[in-house]
């Protein structure tokens with residue numbers, strides 16, 4: 001087994017899989033987002049929609065965690081979660097969030113800034129109703145981010161819930177649903193040789209996307 005401490009110091013990847021063609025950039029960042037996420041699914045069909053979501057608490061403490069992208073349009077990125085979770089509490093006091101997608105197989109990263117808000121109940125109901133039973137039960141049983149005893153028995157809780165409810169009576173709990181991130185900044189990052197990476201930015205200014213390039 002190699003020594004991870006030594007590996008961390010010495011691991012070096014010379015990124016050279018692709019580049020951004022700055023001479024023909026798309027006017028809408030969503031077109032490029034669409035292309036990149038499609039490529040990401042081609043190399044990793046199970047995890048391409050995972051992204052790091054960062055929020056800031058009322059005490060200005062940032063925190064990050066992975067969530068799954070469940071839909072996107074030009075209106076924004078949609079993910080689902082528990083509305084009592086730490087991330088939701090953070091969003092309720094500060095709607096500014098950032099999202100980060102990293103697809104190592106493509107040597108691509110997308111950084112996003114935006115503001116998060118709850119989607120409407122009907123859309124959350126629709127998504128919830130299409131989840132597998134186990135995921136529905138998990139959402140009902142877990143008071144996400146609350147502190148629980150070390151020996152807390154979720155399986156027993158699920159069995160208890162199942163014995164008291166029929167599957168048709170399982171509806172979305174009020175404290176679970178979607179958020180949409182309305183985006184005001186995209187940065188598309190493509191790894192390049194010699195650390196001279198390509199960075200293409202789109203800033204939303206007065207309703208229009210302003211394109212710029214950043215030094216690596």
Ligand SMILES: Cc1cc2nc3c(=O)[nH]c(=O)nc-3n(C[C@H](O)[C@H](O)[C@H](O)COP(=O)(O)O)c2cc1C
Nearest residue numbers: 050065066067068079080081082085086087088145
């Ligand atoms: C691959 C992956 C996907 C995840 N997807 C979600 C998700 O879509 N929604 C969610 O609430 N948590 C998801 N989680 C769990 C979160 O990372 C996190 O542990 C949880 O939401 C509690 O975060 P919080 O206490 O900061 O609110 C995922 C974790 C991983 C590793």
